[in-house]
Amino acid sequence: MRFAIVTGVLVLLGTSCAPTSAETTPAPPSAQASAVAPRSAPAASQAVRLSRPAPYHGDPPVLLRAVPEAGTFTSRAGRWRYDGVRGALEQVAAVDEPLEHPAPVGTLVAVERQTRTPGGFAISNALAIRDAAGGPERVVYRAPELFYWSGWSPDGRYVALWEVDSYSGSVDLDGRPLLVIEATTGHRYDLGRTLLNGTTAWTPPHTFAFVAGLGRDVWKDKTLRLWSPENEIRDVTPSGISSFAPAWSADGVMLYYASGRAGDYDPLPVFAGQGVGDRRIAVYDVVTSKLRPLAHEPGYVEEGARPSRDGTKLLVLRRKTVVATDIRSIPDAPLEVWLTDPNGGHGVALMRITKTFGYYGWDPGPSEWEWSE
Numbered sequence: 001m002r003f004a005i006v007t008g009v010l011v012l013l014g015t016s017c018a019p020t021s022a023e024t025t026p027a028p029p030s031a032q033a034s035a036v037a038p039r040s041a042p043a044a045s046q047a048v049r050l051s052r053p054a055p056y057h058g059d060p061p062v063l064l065r066a067v068p069e070a071g072t073f074t075s076r077a078g079r080w081r082y083d084g085v086r087g088a089l090e091q092v093a094a095v096d097e098p099l100e101h102p103a104p105v106g107t108l109v110a111v112e113r114q115t116r117t118p119g120g121f122a123i124s125n126a127l128a129i130r131d132a133a134g135g136p137e138r139v140v141y142r143a144p145e146l147f148y149w150s151g152w153s154p155d156g157r158y159v160a161l162w163e164v165d166s167y168s169g170s171v172d173l174d175g176r177p178l179l180v181i182e183a184t185t186g187h188r189y190d191l192g193r194t195l196l197n198g199t200t201a202w203t204p205p206h207t208f209a210f211v212a213g214l215g216r217d218v219w220k221d222k223t224l225r226l227w228s229p230e231n232e233i234r235d236v237t238p239s240g241i242s243s244f245a246p247a248w249s250a251d252g253v254m255l256y257y258a259s260g261r262a263g264d265y266d267p268l269p270v271f272a273g274q275g276v277g278d279r280r281i282a283v284y285d286v287v288t289s290k291l292r293p294l295a296h297e298p299g300y301v302e303e304g305a306r307p308s309r310d311g312t313k314l315l316v317l318r319r320k321t322v323v324a325t326d327i328r329s330i331p332d333a334p335l336e337v338w339l340t341d342p343n344g345g346h347g348v349a350l351m352r353i354t355k356t357f358g359y360y361g362w363d364p365g366p367s368e369w370e371w372s373e
Contacts, residue, residue: 047122049114051097052148052162053172055197055364058335058356063089064349070339071372073315082337082351089351099124101149103156107132108183110159112149113139117167124149127161129183140186141179148176148196153206158182158229160208162196172196173216180208180227191227198245198304198364203252207286209236211244218244219276221262224255226286236284236291242276245304245367249311255284256294256305256314271330273301273321281305281316281344294344303335306366307342308373314340316347317365337366 061080066087074081074092081090101110109132112124123146130137141147143163150160162176175193178200182188192212194200199211206228213222224236224243236255237243243259260279270277279301281294296302300318307314316338324330334354340347 047116047120049097049122050117050146050167051124052196053169057353059354060091061089061337061351061353063087064336064351067339067348067350069313069373070315070350073337073366073369073371073373075369084350097149101152101159102132103152103183104154106156108156110149110152110183111137123167127159127181138186140183141181141188150178150200151202153180153202153208155205156183158206158208160200160202162194175214175216178210182229189227189229191225191233195222195244198367201246201248201255201367203248203255207252209246209248209255209257211246213242217265218242219260219263219265219270224257224259224284226255243282245317245364247304247306247367249307250309251311253285253287254307255286256307257282257284258302258304260301267327267330268324271321271333272323277301277321279303295340296344297338297347300336302344304365304367305344306369306371308371310373311342313373314342314344315366315369315371316340316344318349335365 067084070084072081072083079092079094081092099112109130111128111130113126113128114122114124117123125143125146126139127141128137128139144165145167146164148162150162152159158180160180163179164176175195178191178194180189191210193214194210194212201209208227210225211222212225219242222242222244224246225233226236227233237259240262241259242262243257246255246257248255258279259282261276263276269275280296281302282291283294284291297318300320302316302318304317305314318336318338320333322331322333332354334352335356336349336352338347338349
């Protein structure tokens with residue numbers, strides 16, 4: 001069998017919903033360092049770091065067609081860049097994740113403070129906020145053991161992160177509690193457990209789309225939700241639907257995502273694109289609260305999409321469907337990246353990635369890529 005599915009039973013601990021008050025500490029002597037460790041552990045930034053795991057990305061991609069209108073897009077986790085103008089697929093060097101995160105607007109900087117585990121690993125266990133223009137550095141969050149950085153809201157008022165009460169690579173695959181923290185007060189909002197890749201997306205000023213649901217098997221219930229401090233949490237998708245890979249339009253009106261019927265895993269129909277394996281792109285209009293499906297390409301399932309800034313085209317991640325008579329004979333089901341019109345139609349395949357079914361059948365794709373368009 002080409003892909004093995006391992007199931008297990010995990011007992012997961014809940015987290016407190018109590019707000020965390022901000023703590024003020026002296027500003028660091030220099031604001032230029034990009035990896036600041038606490039003074040009690042000056043060498044922590046040089047140790048092996050326990051950070052958010054990246055999804056499995058399969059074989060190196062293969063160029064199918066160079067399309068200048070596709071521009072360039074980059075998967076840092078997959079370490080490659082597509083350049084439609086030059087007709088090239090290039091390797092991208094691995095880059096260490098920064099420990100300092102400037103807000104997209106304003107002068108605030110989020111600083112991951114690190115310490116060492118008894119085994120010598122570097123972990124981020126506290127989050128501080130510093131005003132780059134000067135002033136004290138204030139600790140707004142302390143983790144029970146460590147945390148994984150997610151990102152700033154577009155208006156620079158909130159940060160999102162995943163809380164880790166006890167490090168485990170296996171538990172990481174099943175998701176961690178997602179928190180939003182107000183940068184100036186340290187007030188926290190608990191959003192429940194989510195997977196660590198392809199499950200979050202901000203739109204201005206501070207509306208947060210996230211996929212709630214425990215467990216690495218994405219064909220189980222995964223509910224797409226919206227959060228904002230004004231409207232709190234509301235569901236976008238109903239029960240019985242598994243949704244993932246949210247991506248906003250530039251104007252914040254349309255939310256694109258992949259979804260399919262939730263249910264139990266059965267490899268033959270999943271690889272054939274049937275049952276819970278039948279995944280397609282839908283769009284949610286936040287003004288009208290209406291959902292609509294996008295065009296479906298026969299012979300494929302859709303795993304994710306990202307709209308261009310001008311709204312005239314999409315990057316769509318598709319997986320070829322394959323038919324087999326028994327588990328041992330299931331062939332490879334490669335992923336392909338397509339450029340389509342804004343409705344998902346009239347597309348052309350740009351590149352292909354083989355042996356990339358991923359852990360439990362999912363790659364977050366374009367929702368987490370950098371795209372020039």
